[in-house]
Amino acid sequence: MATNAKTSTVEDQRRGQDRILAIVAELLESEGYDAVQLREVAKRSRTSLATIYKRYANRDELILAALHEWMAENRYSGLADQTVEPGETLYDGMMRVLRTIFEPWEQHPAMLTAFFRARAAPGGQEIFRRGLDTTAPAFMQVLSGVDETFIRDLDTILSTVIYGLLGRFAAGELAIKDIVPSLDRTVYWLAAGYEAAGRTEARD
Template sequence: MVIELLVSGGTDAVHLREVARRARVSLATIYKHFPARDDLIVTALERWMAANTYTDLAPPAPGEPLRDGLMRVFRYVFEPWERHPRMLEAFHRARTGPGGHRLDRQGMAAIEPVARAVLEGADPDYAGDIDIVLTHMAYALIGRFADGALEATAILPMLERVVFRLTADNAPDASAAVARRTGGEPV
């Protein structure tokens, strides 16, 4: 029922009195199990994510290119959010509030083993840089979505562009940029 409220109206639609009314229990009973509204929302999101976003993710196939493996992980995470954008907005709002660290831990526990397997064999500094850039980029895009600056369906294409840039040989592009800036020949 909390999930229904989140899907239909986002976090603003979740009122403890309404939850108690729909559950046909007293408000005191709700408070007994969930001392604050944030606890109720985080718990509902944890359950929704376990059922919809963090189901079994297969490890990389032998020879799977790095770019393909990274995008497979991102599609695994973001395609359910694309189908349920209110839940993505609720996730963003809840993860930055009290108890929100539980949502981050749940997500990392689900994807970290596969992400490590995808990056296995990469130089540790390179893998670390990829992790930093992609993690921060994903959270920034989620924030932009939650702020209304972009659609949920724009997140994956933007991440795909970033993954391409991180995994492609960018030396020719970088050299051409210097050449255009200085009026010389590419290095």
Template sequence: MESVEGTPAAVGRDGLLSLLRDGELPSRDAKPSQRERYRRIVDSAMELASEGGYDAVQMRAVADRAGVALGTVYRYFPSKNHLLVMGMLIAFEGMRARLEQAEIPGDTPSERILFILQKNTTVLERDHPRYEAMVRAYMFADASASAELDAIGALMGQMFGKAIGAAELSPVQLNAVRVIGDVWMSTLVSWVAGRMSAEDVLEHLASAVRLVFRRLGG
């Protein structure tokens, strides 16, 4: 597939995850200078989010901090929501990678999934403005970020799959982890809005996980 700068040659969930893990964003045929510029734009958006949350991430401010033209930012990302969702995808991939070699404690799938949710929610709480911005972008993102949104869902499934201890999830297990992923994101929306604390999020998740996995042997 032919591509222009800012357009991944491999699109869709699997293609995007592959590009990310191989360090080849935004496309397989991108030049090193293009890859460095792309990452600098994402990093600049994340810095601005940490400093001032969602409202601080303005495309002009991102361009200025990254040292690129505003048009370059828009070639990669049609909106700030798209840009922040990519930041969220990179953050979630970092969570997944850290868990890959970790020993996950717990005697049941529920206990192990709750451990993962607790660890990841703690990470979010450490930089509340940044992750608030990411969650808001996740809420408002349009179809232009569909590949990134799908990839985030896939990453959650992979993390929960590791907790279950299954190399490949059955249809029933897959539905279960999707429900948990949806509940996690919905509670994060409440967390962002100030309606739930991190402790409230974890308490709500514990109830959801136990209910969902009760029929799957815990």
């Protein structure tokens, strides 16, 4: 009986935590980053403020937890099924992965704004690192056999371009639907340059 009671308590806590994070994600998407206030989250999730503070030290930590959960369910869910297609070019493979990553953002632009703002908050670097760790296996499948120096340069260039595009989107300078086409052009020229360099080396 004691074991069953303990299991029930753990399950109740997990359901409570899931409900809290779901409320935060709902607020981020429907009302925006600034709408996430701990008292409002407690009210909507029918949870005490003390319980929320017990689990999350502050508002930033709560938002980051909700974003981690949302991204795992939405942004990265399709990556596990990614496989290299026969005859797929470097450009085609990279864009396949990038489209899989950005499709949920296009459907939920407010969450992308929240992600960009959260990245600048205390502990925000962790959300970016975890994203890189999650997407790396899909990219490395595409980049199998590619020169390591190019991969390092590619990582630097793409991460810089993506961060710049997200910043412009968050500032209202770029539409959500313009992000992937901008990445498409960047990847096209990077892949074309790499392949041209390979042909030059082969002739020499």
